Amino acid sequence: MFGGNHVLQPKVRAQLAKGVGMDPSIGFVLLGPDLNLYLYDVEFRDERLHAEIPWAKLEMPLRMLWGSGRVRTVRLRELRATIVADADISRSSSTDGDEAAGETIERPPPPQLVIEDIDIQLRQRDGSELPLLKADYLYAQPAGARKVDVEVGAGTAGEIAFDGITTRVQPSHGHLLVKDFKMRTFGGLVDGFLDLHLKYAGRYNGELHWHLLEVERICRYFELDHAERRRGKLAGNLKFKAWGPQLDQFEGAGEVRMERARFWSPVSFKVFGVLGLPQREESWLVAADVGFSVEDGLLYLERGALKGTGYVLDIQGIIDLDGACDLEAEFEGTTVAVTGRLADPSVRVLPFNAVTAPIDRMKRKPLRKR
Amino acid sequence: MKARLSLLLLLVGCASGYRTEEDSKELRRELDDSTIESRVRMALASDPETTDEPLEVTVVDGVVHLRGAVSRDPAAARAITLAREVDGVAKVADRITRPGASASR
Secondary structure, eight states, X not given: OEETTEEBOTTOOEEEETTXXXXXXXXXXXXXXXXXXXXXXXXXXXXXXXXXXXXXXXXXXXXXXXXXXXXXXXXXXXXXXXXXXXXOGGGSXXXXXXXXTTOOXXXXXXXXXXXXXXXXXXXXXXXXXXXOXXXXXXXXXXXXEEEEEEEEOSXXXXXXXXXXXXXXXXXXXXXXXXXXXXXXXXXXXXXXXXXXXXXXXXXXXXXXXXXXXXXXXXXXXXXXXXXXXXXXXXEEEEEEEEESSOGGGEEEEEEEEEEEEEEOOHHHHHHHHHTTOOOSGGGSEEEEEEEEEEETTEXXXXXXXXXXXXXXXXXXXXXXXXXXXXXXEEEXXXXXXXXXXXXXXXXXXXXXXXXXXXXXXSOBOOOOOO | OHHHHHHHHHHHHHHTTBOOHHHHHHHHHHHHHHHHHHHHHHHHHHSTTTTTSOOEXXXXXXXXXXXXXXXXXXXXXXXXXXXXXXTTOOEXXXXXXXXXXXXXX
């Protein structure tokens, strides 16, 4: 049966293995033979990408973020794809020229296999469907798999809701490169790349940038208190590298900036109280600029400027994933210690002491495991 | 006297594994090198001239080291050009073996 440039065989349905089948048009398009492929009802196993840390609960946003990296049990509801083999036999012989004599020979392009318009619809164990994943795949000799362009509709990845994701995945000589990653989320954009080292299981590094994320939406998503009093736009970046799923093997550094903010901060609120300053709207932040690193399972605030109307609070120290903090803040020449829970910290004025201040600033950390 | 005491405490602190500003700078340098390494790798993978060449990329303090045997001379030159164009690259050290060369340089 002929249909356009396809030879259709509507009665053909091949069952290749449990849950894998081909159906029904096998024919020729402009590039070469094409084949429609279907997969259905294939179950993937449960596997965490990030291990939970046994001594604490997933209660704080940073821990939630870390723990969210996992592959959930999903059932492939349907996969549809068109496979196009770009193997033009007429170009497979070499053109004129004598290679031995050093003449340039125009070689034919290597055969390519293109799988385009791949639609993958996954369904979780509870019956809910994951966002539709659309992809195009290119395979070419001699290097093999060349690239996969991926586009995902609105949905969630782990605990993070997003409006859409696009990226390109490309294997390259022992690495799997996730390039040009773009995710629209929290009213803004997160982009970056990931480099997975296939020769060393569990090793990866990458970079993320975030642009104009809405603070209030982030606070509401993580169910933080006072979300209605936390507005602003977040920008920043993070470079990171890691071995395996454990947080203590994750290292990163970056910057976060908050702009156009009306942000109630328990730290500046408490500092104002200790210093006898008004704790009303004067203590609210209008901007913030923070440099940080992550090492040995701790978040180090290396430099931070919390800016309010007419004041700047310089801040540095350590925060752990459960939100416990050990910080020092300086306000117009007075240094205060900020300790306890970041959401409701204890603040006390530190006495001026030229000898101990530098020592106080050096925070205890475990010896590096390398 | 105070200065000597500060120095002593600082040295004791460093020797016993305290985090210092230098630790932070070292971490940032390592992360910058990893990022450059990946960006060079992505550039080589994206270019038709170099995508099939099994080049190994390492970066130390912003210096990119390219190693491996290429099948065609122009691929080596192209790889060096691509590496130089990546942000943060201070220098490219060419350790690429060209066709016909008996051993790597």
